[in-house]
Amino acid sequence: MKHLPKHLRPRWRYLAVELESWPDADVSRREFQRSVWFAAQNLYGDAGSADADLRVLQFDLGSGDGEALVRARRGEVERARAAIACVDEVHGDPVRVAVRGVSGTVRAAEEKYLGNPTEIADEQRVVFEDESRRAVVRGERVDVDCEDGFAGATRFDAT
Known part of the structure; x- marks a missing residue:
C-alpha cells in the first residue's frame, strides 16, 4: 500500500x-x-x-x-x-x-x-484533627491519610 x-x-x-x-x-x-x-x-x-x-x-x-x-x-x-x-x-x-x-x-x-521536575513527594507524620497521621507532602500541598481515604490540606492545617 x-x-x-x-x-x-x-x-x-x-x-x-x-x-x-x-x-x-x-x-x-x-x-x-x-x-x-x-x-x-x-x-x-x-x-x-x-x-x-x-x-x-x-x-x-x-x-x-x-x-x-x-x-x-x-x-x-x-x-x-x-x-x-x-x-x-x-x-x-x-x-x-x-x-x-x-x-x-x-x-x-x-x-x-513535559518533563519539568514536579515537586518531590515526601512522606511524613503530621498532626491532623488532633491525631498523628501519615501524610504525603508535595510543596504546600499535604495529603493526609485518614480512615476513609486521603484528605487534602495545607501546611497550616497539618502540623
Whole structure:
C-alpha cells in the first residue's frame, strides 16, 4: 500500500496535560485513554469525538503527580481541550487535569511542556484533627491519610 502524499496526510496537534490525583491512585494509560474517549463522546457524540480523534501517546502518573501527551487533529484543538477538561475521574480515582500547552510536534511538546521536575513527594507524620497521621507532602500541598481515604490540606492545617 502506498503512502499518502504529504499534503493529504492528517495533521496533528499535541496537547501536554498535567495530572494530579491522590497519592494512592492506581491509574494506567489505558484507563486514562478510556476516560478521555468517554468524555469526548459524552460532550460531542460519536461523530464529534471521531473528528477529534483523541489518542494518549504518553502517560506517567506516580505518587499523585504526572503528565500525559494527547494527540488531536489540527482543527479540533479547542474541542480536545474541552473534552480533556471534562475528565474528573479515572477508574474511580479522582483526577485533576490541566492542559499545559499545545504544540505541532511531539518533540516540541516534550521540550516545552513535559518533563519539568514536579515537586518531590515526601512522606511524613503530621498532626491532623488532633491525631498523628501519615501524610504525603508535595510543596504546600499535604495529603493526609485518614480512615476513609486521603484528605487534602495545607501546611497550616497539618502540623
